Amino acid sequence: MTTTTAIRVRGLRKAYAGVTAVDGLDLDVAHGEVFALLGPNGAGKTTTVEILEGYRRRDVGEVSVLGADPARPDAGWRARIGIVLQSSGGHDELSVGELVHHFAGYYPDARDPDEVIASVGLDEKRGTRARHLSGGQRRRLDVALGILGNPALLFLDEPTTGFDPEARREFWALISSLADGGTTIILTTHYLDEAEHLADRVGVITAGRVVALDTPDRLGGRDQDRAVVRWIDDGRPHTEHTSEPTALIARLAQRLGGEVPGLTVSRPTLEDVYLRLIGEPATPTTSIETLEPAP
Numbered sequence: 317m318t319t320t321t322a323i324r325v326r327g328l329r330k331a332y333a334g335v336t337a338v339d340g341l342d343l344d345v346a347h348g349e350v351f352a353l354l355g356p357n358g359a360g361k362t363t364t365v366e367i368l369e370g371y372r373r374r375d376v377g378e379v380s381v382l383g384a385d386p387a388r389p390d391a392g393w394r395a396r397i398g399i400v401l402q403s404s405g406g407h408d409e410l411s412v413g414e415l416v417h418h419f420a421g422y423y424p425d426a427r428d429p430d431e432v433i434a435s436v437g438l439d440e441k442r443g444t445r446a447r448h449l450s451g452g453q454r455r456r457l458d459v460a461l462g463i464l465g466n467p468a469l470l471f472l473d474e475p476t477t478g479f480d481p482e483a484r485r486e487f488w489a490l491i492s493s494l495a496d497g498g499t500t501i502i503l504t505t506h507y508l509d510e511a512e513h514l515a516d517r518v519g520v521i522t523a524g525r526v527v528a529l530d531t532p533d534r535l536g537g538r539d540q541d542r543a544v545v546r547w548i549d550d551g552r553p554h555t556e557h558t559s560e561p562t563a564l565i566a567r568l569a570q571r572l573g574g575e576v577p578g579l580t581v582s583r584p585t586l587e588d589v590y591l592r593l594i595g596e597p598a599t600p601t602t603s604i605e606t607l608e609p610a611p
């Protein structure tokens with residue numbers, strides 16, 4: 317293992333009573349990277365992440381997380397890992413301040429509890445009992461507890477499910493600031509915009525295998541996909557798929573004598589590419605197939 321590798325997985329397999337959940341998975345995540353795992357329900361994401369966290373035993377394969385085998389962690393390994401699970405709860409009668417201060421006592425190198433509360437935007441809720449927090453505020457508390465031990469590696473499982481758009485943006489800023497501070501982050505999410513916004517790289521898992529792995533803007537050859545150019549000509553909408561949109565627009569501008577009416581240029585979204593990778597048809601408006609020949 318090189319010193320830049322936070323996570324190294326080779327040939328990971330796990331089956332539950334004959335049902336294969338992870339089927340020969342390979343993965344490398346560098347220190348300081350934000351890595352998003354995407355995949356449909358039942359693809360094997362949670363099983364993989366729980367093996368990395370040391371909460372689930374693998375059947376076969378090599379796994380190294382922060383230099384240790386999660387199935388046989390050395391002393392102090394767990395304190396270097398922060399985990400924010402999909403659903404949380406418990407200690408509902410304690411206030412935000414009481415909870416964060418209480419759990420800080422479990423870590424050898426805990427961050428300042430009051431600073432952590434402020435960093436997740438819960439200053440005003442310090443005296444509020446956990447059971448009186450909104451869903452988004454509860455999630456922030458979960459993150460506060462996850463980062464309290466100053467982890468080198470943070471696992472976030474669907475962290476913004478149920479957030480309103482503003483809360484999601486604020487949460488993204490929090491995660492970005494953790495990443496800027498050097499924390500390695502493994503994120504599972506069903507929100508493609510979240511992966512696009514936060515992740516340095518994205519891995520798509522289907523049927524227990526990584527089927528694509530790249531930066532969000534290059535995933536599945538996205539950067540090579542043709543652009544969709546739309547415009548109005550003679551009062552009729554036109555669409556053309558081209559790898560040279562600039563040349564097409566220059567020709568149109570010349571022919572139409574300046575401004576091209578109704579001009580839009582779009583590329584396949586991360587969602588389009590993701591749906592193609594997992595075998596689902598893209599929506600017609602963003603299809604990368606040619607809709608009609610050039611006029």
Ligand SMILES: Nc1ncnc2c1ncn2[C@@H]1O[C@H](COP(=O)(O)OP(=O)(O)OP(=O)(O)O)[C@@H](O)[C@H]1O
Pocket residue numbers: 332333335336337355356357358359360361362363364
């Ligand atoms: N404890 C278990 N016992 C038996 N089968 C399980 C268990 N946990 C997961 N599975 C099965 O393993 C497969 C992978 O499940 P997993 O939870 O890892 O998928 P996932 O990608 O996290 O899905 P989701 O997006 O729905 O959370 C599924 O077929 C699931 O039914």
